[in-house]
Amino acid sequence: MRKLLLVGFIVCLAGLPATVLAAGKAFQHWTTSNGVGVYFYPSTTLPMLDVRIVYAAGSARDGDQLGVAAMTSGLMGSGAGGMDANALATEFERVGAQFDAGALRDMAWVTLRTLTLDGMLDPAIDALATVLGKPDFPEDELELVRQQLLTGLQNAEQDPADIAEKAFYKAVYSDHPYGRSAEREDIQALSRAQVEGFFRQYYVSGNARLSLVGNLDRAAAEALAERIVQHMPSGDPAPALPAVAPLKEAKTIRIAHPSEQSHILVGQPGVARGAPEHFALYIANHGFGGSGFASTLMTEVRVKRGLVYSVYSYFSPMQRKGPFIIGLQTRNDQVEEALGVVHDNLTAFIKHGPTEEAYDASIRNITGGSALRSDTNAKLAQYASLIGFYDLPLDYLDLFNDRITQVSREQTYEAFKATVDVNKLVTVIVGGESR
Amino acid sequence: MTVMRHRILLLLGAILAFGAHAAPQTKTLDNGLRVVVDVDHRAPVVVHQLWYKVGSVSEDNGISGISHVLEHMMFKGTEAHPSGEFSDIIARNGGRENAFTSREYTAYFQQIGVDRLELMMELEADRMRNLQLNVEELRRELQVVLEERRSRVEDRPRSQLFEHFMATAYLSSSERLPVIGWPEDIKALEVEDLEQWYARWYAPNNAVLVVVGDVDPEAVFKLAEQHYGPIKAGKPTTLKARPEVAQRGMRRIEMRLPAKLPYLVMGFKTPSLGTLDNPDEAYALEVLAGILDGGASARFTRNIVRGRKLAAGAGVGYSMDKTGDALFLVDGTPLPGTSVSDLEAALFEELDAIKRDGVEASELDRVKAQVIANDVFQKDAMFARAQIIGRLEIMGFGHEVAAAYVERIQAVTADQVQAVARKYLVKDRLTVGVLIPESPPGDATAPDASEGGQNDA
Structure with missing residues (x-):
């Protein structure tokens, strides 16, 4: 398949x-x-x-x-x-x-x-x-x-x-x-x-x-x-891809679909693989929407309000700026309420950043979980490719915990604020009747 | 072909010689909790899984989905560790956790640095008996589960068809119930229902603990004794037998759903490890599944997808590790220009060819080589190993079934494969489900039922 x-x-x-x-x-x-x-x-x-x-x-x-x-x-x-x-x-x-x-x-x-x-x-x-x-x-x-x-x-x-x-x-x-x-x-x-x-x-x-x-x-x-590689044709590296232009304004796209739930994606261009601010953004997002039940989005949208089964956010670093994405699905008649909670929390996060406690929890989870991320050959092979493809240092993985712990709480939040503009978000809503 | 078979025997020997993997160690505590430990020193981590023998086959109409809802509520805290604390502790310690519910079991797991194993046992043992359920938390969580159902079933045409298909294939057995439950049953669940379900099934004598990782088995047994040992055994919890009534003829359902692609699923009632006194037929059925759909060189891809270009994909599903009757599933999605009934006929021709002419020695050797290789590949992931052990143990077959699997498969003959195809892949045992795409009102772009195809097997 x-x-x-x-x-x-x-x-x-x-x-x-x-x-x-x-x-x-x-x-x-x-x-x-x-x-x-x-x-x-x-x-x-x-x-x-x-x-x-x-x-x-x-x-x-x-x-x-x-x-x-x-x-x-x-x-x-x-x-x-x-x-x-x-x-x-x-x-x-x-x-x-x-x-x-x-x-x-x-x-x-x-x-x-x-x-x-x-x-x-x-x-x-x-x-x-x-x-x-x-x-x-x-x-x-x-x-x-x-x-x-x-x-x-x-x-x-x-x-x-x-x-x-x-x-x-x-x-x-x-x-x-x-x-x-x-x-x-x-x-x-x-x-x-x-x-x-x-x-x-x-x-x-x-x-x-x-x-x-x-x-x-x-x-x-x-x-x-x-x-x-003995038979592989010889040839040159692909040229660099064009840079990603920032969004000029907020956009909301609604698409009707015969579903009981609406699928919602909110986001912007985010960060390139290997960019210096990547670590700070990764830590910031970890507490906001990247750590399952430990994240702000899960607590506010699912645990406290029962609006969703799944809600998350992540930066997807690519050769050029890959997207920052917030994703959730909710019953069609709850879309506005759920989106409101997401927006309020994103706005508050950009204004105040993670609390000391949330920052500390993220650092502990990321650094404490390092052994789990290299415990199979399959995972190591994926990371080998990632390092090769994006020209990351060979000891990128050994250095990762150090790089994480070098980022201060203020730096995570400054990087997030500089990257995510709450006034220029793309919002896509698929589901329910035509509007 | 004898050359190939000879090579497979040599290969088995070579793998055994390759730093043989020690067998899992087991111990049963006085309160009935069975503990299984499998050692792997490749990374300083551990998988900790607690399995309970309760799932949707333990349920009835009216309370369908209760096992799964209880699984959700198990994250809502105890007196010692209020709601969210368990998850926070695991997160702060760099771990991962979750749970899953299936037809025959519910399981909770954590993956974490091996020095945190004791903490996991302390927390998991606490919620085996001390869960606090409250009305307000349940009300919100039922909404979460209904959202989960919308994602998994309501908005996935093939999943909807499959639910109705299962309820058609099984009449008297609770196999007919969806694991997540019927929506109206979920909505009607109350705290008292969950309290009773929890009290009845969550006990050490209805559970299996599986630990895989960089550990010493004796130390794990000691920790298990310390944390799980003080919990009193519950009353024995056996269900009254509810066998499936015998099927006497083909059953067929159609569903019209807003969708773009048609889809076909067929299921033949077949025996399983749980229903057979002599499991030979179950192993032969596993090999038969591999002959039909064991890769890009197997019969379905070679003949149906590549050869006749009738389907975007066609698949087979069979798992012998069940306690009741299994289904040998065949599914596919027609390519444009092929009708569902043409595809159904073509898939039947493939089954009939095996019944009539048997299987080639080269196909049999290919399946056997794949089984040997997959057995090695599976050892790459501790979590997958814990899953296999847990499933086999909670259903009462024992983890030894996994260790013997490769050799049992090597012993299967071409005649046995042909014999199980003749005996079980017959219309009297068959249920057919067909998804017919229907345009929503005003949608001029949706194709009719004869167009397009994809398969999610």
């Missing part, structure tokens, strides 16, 4: 809260002979390996061919090196390996999880190298992916959460690449030549980062990295 997810506008990697790892979790780094940056962490207790390749090839790179990033990603694994999709899938699955691919706005990725035992590792690695370097983009597979993308769009049209997210990004980013998304006609117009062209430009050595986490020593990892 992975292909259907591509158009789901999920905020997955980009939506992860800024992350913390326990001390001693620095990644090893080198560059393959054809120029792919490698990020490696040896983890030898289980006979398995996680491989992730990330490219600056998300939908922000669509240009005028909206949907081409999603379609290219959807075709990774669907025929390569003369093997058809069934043969490739069999190569992975007969040794128990799991292959996947996907794309969001900044990033496209290909992942493999495999055993490292003799006879099981090699077939999966060979198939992966073929997929990465020699895709055939067969016509019939392309038509199948096109149909799946179209049904994915229809699915999004019956889901108020998807409708809200699409409208939100459009309102916050308008003509910026983050704001555009493919419609039916765009998907229908895509050609094989466009997919092939997109691959040749973006799925290339200079635009790729490779992460390896698992049961390998350094020498084996270096050799394996060479094999994985």
